[in-house]
Structures are given as structure tokens and as C-alpha cells.
Amino acid sequence: MSIQRTFSIIKPDATARNITGKVNAKIEAAGLRIIAQKRLLLSEKQAAGFYAVHKNRPFYSDLVKFMMSGPVVVQVLEGENAIAAYRKVMGATNPSEADSGTIRAEFALSIDANTVHGSDAVDTASDEIKFFFTEEELVG
Ligand code: ATP
Numbered sequence: 001m002s003i004q005r006t007f008s009i010i011k012p013d014a015t016a017r018n019i020t021g022k023v024n025a026k027i028e029a030a031g032l033r034i035i036a037q038k039r040l041l042l043s044e045k046q047a048a049g050f051y052a053v054h055k056n057r058p059f060y061s062d063l064v065k066f067m068m069s070g071p072v073v074v075q076v077l078e079g080e081n082a083i084a085a086y087r088k089v090m091g092a093t094n095p096s097e098a099d100s101g102t103i104r105a106e107f108a109l110s111i112d113a114n115t116v117h118g119s120d121a122v123d124t125a126s127d128e129i130k131f132f133f134t135e136e137e138l139v140g
């Protein structure tokens with residue numbers, strides 16, 4: 001067990017429904033601390049760059065458009081095994097497969113409008129945090 005940081009995005013489907021506080025309550029109930037957070041509108045460059053790993057997938061352009069369709073909340077979460085702990089409380093990518101009690105089971109609308117993003121590994125967490133936050137913004 002170790003203290004880790006992971007990167008989270010509350011996606012436009014959640015800001016549109018005014019449920020960012022409900023998502024944050026789930027994050028905090030899972031023992032994760034929101035150590036940095038800001039609400040912003042992604043530029044095309046940011047959305048396309050962030051999801052560049054998926055650029056050859058058929059859903060890529062729709063995903064980029066969706067992520068620019070309204071405000072998002074970008075966050076850094078800290079806690080014991082934060083990367084896996086957050087993936088667990090997020091639930092499966094497709095909400096119809098997500099375990100009950102997870103963020104996606106409770107709030108996601110579809111496989112694309114699935115409420116949250118969370119990093120999937122130590123190296124991607126570090127890269128994604130740096131994509132949106134400076135060291136000075138990570139106050140603990
Ligand atoms: P995220 O990266 O957003 O945390 P994830 O790791 O569970 O989600 P990925 O496989 O990395 O899932 O896919 C990134 C995002 O692309 C998903 O969250 C979803 O919004 C979208 N996506 C993935 N697969 C599909 C699909 N088959 N159809 C439509 N959108 C998809």
C-alpha cells in the first residue's frame with residue numbers, strides 16, 4: 001500500500017446536470033482527498049491531445065467533441081492506492097456493466113457520457129496531472 005496521486009475529470013454530462021458535488025461526495029466517501037480542482041472549458045487542442053492515445057479508435061472524434069461540449073472539472077486525487085481506488089469507485093466504462101454504488105452506475109448516461117475519467121496507471125497519472133496542473137497548484 002502506498003499513497004498515490006491520480007488524475008480525474010468530471011465530464012460535461014455531469015456539469016450539465018449540476019451533479020459535481022454528488023460525484024465529489026463519492027470520491028471523498030472512498031477515502032480519496034481532492035487536493036486540486038478547477039473547472040474549465042477544454043480547447044480542441046487540449047481535448048484531442050488528452051485523448052491522443054485513442055486517436056485511431058472509431059469513437060475518437062465524438063469523444064473529443066463531447067469533452068468540449070461543456071465545462072469539465074479537472075482534479076488531482078490523493079490517497080492509499082489512489083489510482084486503483086478511484087477506478088473502483090468510478091465503475092466500468094460502460095455504465096450498464098458498472099457495479100452498483102459506483103459513480104458510473106449511479107450517474108453515467110451512456111458509454112460516452114460516462115461522467116468521469118480516471119488515470120489507469122502510475123505513468124499516465126503523472127503525465128495527466130502535469131497536462132493540467134503546475135506543481136504550485138498541488139497544495140495537498
Ligand atoms: P476514461 O479514460 O475516460 O477514464 P476508461 O479508461 O474507462 O475511461 P477508455 O477505454 O480509456 O475507458 O476510453 C476513454 C473514453 O472513451 C471512455 O471513458 C468513453 O467515454 C469513451 N469510449 C470508450 N470506448 C467507447 C466506445 N466503444 N464507444 C464510445 N465511447 C467509448
Ligand code: MG
Nearest residue numbers: 117118119120
Ligand atoms: Mg482510459
